[in-house]
Structures are given as C-alpha cells and as structure tokens.
Amino acid sequence: PPDSEELGRATWTFLHTTAAYYPERPTPSQRANMLTLLRSLPVLYPCTHCADDFGEDVKLNAPNVSGRAGLSRWLCERHNEVNKKLGKEQFDCAKTDERWKDGPAD
Numbered sequence: 001p002p003d004s005e006e007l008g009r010a011t012w013t014f015l016h017t018t019a020a021y022y023p024e025r026p027t028p029s030q031r032a033n034m035l036t037l038l039r040s041l042p043v044l045y046p047c048t049h050c051a052d053d054f055g056e057d058v059k060l061n062a063p064n065v066s067g068r069a070g071l072s073r074w075l076c077e078r079h080n081e082v083n084k085k086l087g088k089e090q091f092d093c094a095k096t097d098e099r100w101k102d103g104p105a106d
C-alpha cells in the first residue's frame with residue numbers, strides 16, 4: 001500500500017492549493033466539478049479507512065463550493081477533523097491563505 005503520510009501530505013497540498021485558487025464566484029460548471037472531485041475522494045482515495053472516515057465526515061458536513069473563502073474554510077475544518085482523530089494540533093483556519101496562497105507577511 002502507499003505510504004499514507006506521504007500520500008496525505010501530497011493530497012492535502014493539492015486540495016488546499018486548489019481551494020486557495022478556486023474562484024470567488026465559480027461558474028455552475030466549476031462548482032459541479034469541485035463537488036465531483038470532493039465526492040470522489042471517499043470512493044477512490046487509496047487509504048481505505050481514511051476514505052471511509054472522510055466519507056462519513058462529508059456526509060455530516062456538506063461541501064461548501066460557493067466560492068474560494070467558503071471552500072477553503074470547509075476544507076480546513078475537514079483537515080482539522082483528521083488532525084483531531086490523529087492527535088495532531090488544530091490548524092488556525094484564519095491562516096489558510098497565508099499557508100496555501102499568499103505566504104507569510106514580512
């Protein structure tokens with residue numbers, strides 16, 4: 001099986017970066033494609049117990065694909081659910097853009 005730590009870091013990087021650059025006002029097609037992408041993870045993510053738990057969480061917390069701010073926050077909260085489960089620190093969701101888009105202010 002794949003290295004779940006390496007796979008996780010790569011996947012979060014892809015997801016948070018894609019959310020950070022998602023449009024403020026996505027077209028219906030962009031929204032539909034983002035929903036498809038997110039709903040594919042519980043089906044296809046190659047760590048089965050991770051995918052199952054993520055699917056349960058997404059059932060309880062519907063994806064917010066309305067725009068970049070809402071999507072970035074939704075994803076931050078989902079990642080924090082995984083962090084909690086793994087005993088990792090909670091990430092401050094106010095810092096999502098700094099981490100995934102803008103870089104630290106100097």
Ligand code: FAD
Nearest residue numbers: 004005008009011012049050053054076077079080082091
């Ligand atoms: P990661 O958690 O991979 O985070 C990478 C970087 O993202 C961090 O260094 C930090 O800068 C930033 N970050 C952290 N939290 C947030 C946040 N809330 N919002 C924005 N940015 C943040 N592993 C398991 O062992 N069991 C599981 O059930 C499991 N489920 C997963 C489900 C999904 C959908 C994904 C994508 C991964 C899952 N993983 C799971 C992997 C796990 O989440 C980590 O990726 C892995 O343990 C490596 O952790 P890390 O400490 O290097 O940082």
